[in-house]
Amino acid sequence: MISANLSAIFYLISGILFILALRGLSSPDTSRQGNYFGIAGMIIAIVVTFLSIGNFSTSLVYVIIFLAIGGAIGTFIAFRIPMTAMPELVAGFHSLVGLAAVFVAVAAFLNPNVFNLGVVGNIKLASLIEMSIGAAVGAITFSGSIIAFLKLRGIMSGSPIIFNGQHFLNLALGISIFILIFFLCKTQSANIFWITIIISFLVGVLLIIPIGGADMPVVISMLNSYSGWAAAGIGFTLENTALIITGALVGSSGAILSYIMCKAMNRSFVSVILGGFGADNSADDKKDSKEQKPVKSGNAEDAAFLMKNASSVIIVPGYGMAVAQAQHALREMVDKLKKNDIKVTYAIHPVAGRMPGHMNVLLAEANVPYDEVFELEDINNDFANSDVAFVIGANDVTNPVAKTDPKSPIFGMPVLDVEKCKSVLFVKRSLSPGYAGIDNELFYKDNTLMLFADAKKMTEDIVKNLD
Amino acid sequence: MEIDPFIFRLSIFILSIFIGYYVVWSVTPSLHTPLMSVTNAISSVIIVGAIVAALATSSGNIFSISSIFGFIAILLAAINIFGGFLVTQRMLQMYKKKKDKKK
Numbered sequence: 133m134i135s136a137n138l139s140a141i142f143y144l145i146s147g148i149l150f151i152l153a154l155r156g157l158s159s160p161d162t163s164r165q166g167n168y169f170g171i172a173g174m175i176i177a178i179v180v181t182f183l184s185i186g187n188f189s190t191s192l193v194y195v196i197i198f199l200a201i202g203g204a205i206g207t208f209i210a211f212r213i214p215m216t217a218m219p220e221l222v223a224g225f226h227s228l229v230g231l232a233a234v235f236v237a238v239a240a241f242l243n244p245n246v247f248n249l250g251v252v253g254n255i256k257l258a259s260l261i262e263m264s265i266g267a268a269v270g271a272i273t274f275s276g277s278i279i280a281f282l283k284l285r286g287i288m289s290g291s292p293i294i295f296n297g298q299h300f301l302n303l304a305l306g307i308s309i310f311i312l313i314f315f316l317c318k319t320q321s322a323n324i325f326w327i328t329i330i331i332s333f334l335v336g337v338l339l340i341i342p343i344g345g346a347d348m349p350v351v352i353s354m355l356n357s358y359s360g361w362a363a364a365g366i367g368f369t370l371e372n373t374a375l376i377i378t379g380a381l382v383g384s385s386g387a388i389l390s391y392i393m394c395k396a397m398n399r400s401f402v403s404v405i406l407g408g409f410g411a412d413n414s415a416d417d418k419k420d421s422k423e424q425k426p427v428k429s430g431n432a433e434d435a436a437f438l439m440k441n442a443s444s445v446i447i448v449p450g451y452g453m454a455v456a457q458a459q460h461a462l463r464e465m466v467d468k469l470k471k472n473d474i475k476v477t478y479a480i481h482p483v484a485g486r487m488p489g490h491m492n493v494l495l496a497e498a499n500v501p502y503d504e505v506f507e508l509e510d511i512n513n514d515f516a517n518s519d520v521a522f523v524i525g526a527n528d529v530t531n532p533v534a535k536t537d538p539k540s541p542i543f544g545m546p547v548l549d550v551e552k553c554k555s556v557l558f559v560k561r562s563l564s565p566g567y568a569g570i571d572n573e574l575f576y577k578d579n580t581l582m583l584f585a586d587a588k589k590m591t592e593d594i595v596k597n598l599d
Numbered sequence: 600m601e602i603d604p605f606i607f608r609l610s611i612f613i614l615s616i617f618i619g620y621y622v623v624w625s626v627t628p629s630l631h632t633p634l635m636s637v638t639n640a641i642s643s644v645i646i647v648g649a650i651v652a653a654l655a656t657s658s659g660n661i662f663s664i665s666s667i668f669g670f671i672a673i674l675l676a677a678i679n680i681f682g683g684f685l686v687t688q689r690m691l692q693m694y695k696k697k698k699d700k701k702k
Contacts (some may be wrong), residue, residue: 143647150641151618157626157634160694166693170641171684181647185654191666195653198670202677209678210685218632218686225639225683228675232645235672239652243665246655258605356635363642368608370648376608377615383636384619389631482628489631496693503697507628 139184139479140373142176147377149173154381160502177374215497216454219352219486220284223277226355230273230336233362234329237267238524239367241325247370253320259369264313264325266365268332273358275336280351283340284486290345297341299406305335343404346528348486349393350404357386389488396482396508398534398545427575428564430581433592435522435557438581440598442519444475446511448548449491451482452525452560456587462524465591466500468598477514478505479548481529512549521553523574525587527560531572539568556580559590633690640683646676 149169156166182192213221240247240263249259282288314330315321343351364379394401439445447466453459462510466476478500484491495505515521521528529548533540550556551574558580565571573579583590626634651670 146644147615150644151622153637154619154622154634157637159627160630160696163630163633163691163694164688167637167684167687170637170687174644175681177644177647178650181650185651191654194670195650195673198673199677200675202665202679203681206678206683207685210682210689213686214689218636218690220636221686222632222639222681225636225679226605228607229639229642229645232643232649232672232675232679233674235654235668236645236648239665239668239672240648241664242668246665247651256683263614268626330641352635356638358604359642360638363645364612364644366648368605368612370651371604371608372647373643375647376612378641378644380612381619381622383641384616385623385634385638388620388623389635392628392631417680456694480629487632487635489629489634492629493632493690493693496690496695499695501696501697502629505629538684552670571700590682 134180134183134186138185140576142180143374144377146173146177146180146374149176149245150374150378150381150438154385160316169461175372179360184412187589214491216457217378218493220281222487223281223352225337226359227274227277227281230270230275230277230360230362233270233359233366234267234274236366237263237270237369238329240366241267241322243487245281249369255320257317260317260320261313262365262368263450264316264328266362266369267325267329268309268313269365270280270362271329271332272336272339273355273362275333276340276351276358277336277355279337280348280355283345284348288597290348292344293341298338302338305331305338309335313394331423335536339405342406345486346483347397347404349388349483349488349490350397350401351388352403353393355386357383357390360384360386393483393488395594396546398542404431425576426581427582429584430577431583432585432590433597434581435583435590436594438476438555438557439474439520439522439594440468442474442554444477444514444518445469445520445522446515447476447478448521448523448526448530448550449478449480449495450524450526450529451490452587453486453488454490454494454525456525456589458524458588458591459494459500461588461591461595463498465598466594468595476504477511478507479511479515479530479593481546481548482509483527484526484529508546515549518554519554521550522559523550523556524559524591527565527572528570530574531570533570533573536573542570549575550574551579554576554579557583559585559587561586630691630694633646633687636683636687636690640687643676643683646673646680649673649676685695 148175153166153170155164243257250256316324360382367375480491534542534545534547577589648667649672653666
């Protein structure tokens with residue numbers, strides 16, 4: 133058994149190691165080392181907890197068993213999950229953190245004396261507030277992440293679910309959580325505690341169902357942030373520095389990512405949360421696009437010819453590449469081009485894919501060196517000097533309308549200046565509009581050649597034609 | 600008058616938010632997915648609360664309701680810790696520079 137002061141110092145050390153873990157991610161070179169810091173911090177926190185309890189009776193065996201089962205499941209998932217499924221994996225993991233926070237809060241509520249929080253029916257006021265906030269945020273994180281998981285996995289439709297009075301209902305439920313916590317503090321009633329948790333679960337569901345598929349990068353980042361705040365709430369209850377530091381780090385990390393994603397879509401956080409984007413405005417657009425505009429379409433042979441004669445090619449991947457699992461075929465194509473001394477780079481829009489950095493991971497998986505992959509602001513000026521832009525699975529993020537038409541719902545969103553290239557190859561299954569429900573002007577430009585096919589199949593065909 | 604220890608914890612909390620703010624802005628955008636999976640793994644440090652809940656029962660009965668909640672929370676957090684760190688490691692292994700692959 134070690135003293136409370138000593139264990140507090142060890143918790144501080146593990147907090148510092150977690151900070152270093154995030155710091156390591158500032159460059160791919162230091163990131164692996166950062167991850168080891170994170171693992172070390174976790175081991176210290178767990179070992180110190182065992183030592184500070186100092187109870188090495190048979191019950192310790194059970195803890196180890198549960199740890200081992202959880203560890204085995206986690207390891208199994210980590211090695212088996214395909215990289216294209218990262219968004220739903222992260223959403224699933226968030227739900228586990230949320231649920232764990234709820235359970236720890238419940239355990240503390242039922243048995244407050246082991247945490248030195250008072251006795252049942254007379255829990256310290258501050259602790260009661262902290263644990264009920266931790267439980268409520270944890271519950272929202274849990275049910276919200278489950279919905280996000282189901283949507284990303286395709287089990288639930290990705291289209292927004294909207295009904296009348298939705299926002300009013302959410303607001304009323306949100307306020308009722310605060311009122312319930314107030315009464316919980318006054319009465320210490322267990323029933324109010326349970327009702328608070330149940331309502332929080334409901335809020336989590338209602339909060340995520342109106343948000344559509346392409347807004348998922350914001351949703352995942354937001355839930356990431358919530359899981360941090362839940363952990364911090366529990367950290368205050370347990371008076372544990374490691375948890376408080378970690379909760380604050382994760383909370384601010386998720387908040388920053390949400391901010392970056394919103395900015396990349398030129399939308400306010402509030403409008404994403406209120407949801408329903410792309411659900412109602414498609415009706416007018418359909419009338420407009422009925423007048424058939426001429427489109428040039430080509431086949432793999434044309435595309436291969438164009439690229440072979442280019443001196444520089446920029447690849448613009450999007451969510452469609454992930455769906456078609458085309459990243460490996462794409463890499464093969466790029467290898468062939470490079471053999472012909474063609475300069476190839478990749479341009480990535482911040483919201484391409486379903487979570488922040490989604491495209492970068494897929495390209496890394498296909499062995500694309502990370503120094504050939506560029507972010508929007510670093511590469512946008514290069515389009516004007518390049519011969520071919522190869523758009524694969526992206527759509528709205530290339531739409532020039534965002535720069536020209538103030539009436540467009542995506543006006544003001546930063547987009548890749550793909551149309552400035554001498555020619556544009558656009559791989560797409562059909563002419564249907566993208567997520568925002570608007571037509572992409574790029575399809576009808578003179579220098580655009582549409583390649584109507586599945587992204588993977590088309591890329592493979594181009595590879596054959598490059599020989 | 601003495602300062603309530605809560606104020607100290609609040610100070611740690613707020614300063615950590617600032618640290619998080621500056622550290623996360625310096626994360627390169629191409630590593631945003633590993634950032635999410637690693638923050639996920641470290642937020643599972645909530646397992647320390649779960650261990651206390653599971654082990655430190657006043658009655659010595661580990662099958663009381665509160666320790667059962669503790670044990671389930673250990674299981675959930677352990678999935679996250681192992682899954683989170685390992686999947687991050689797996690992703691980070693894939694990020695290579697041009698020179699690495701040309702040898």
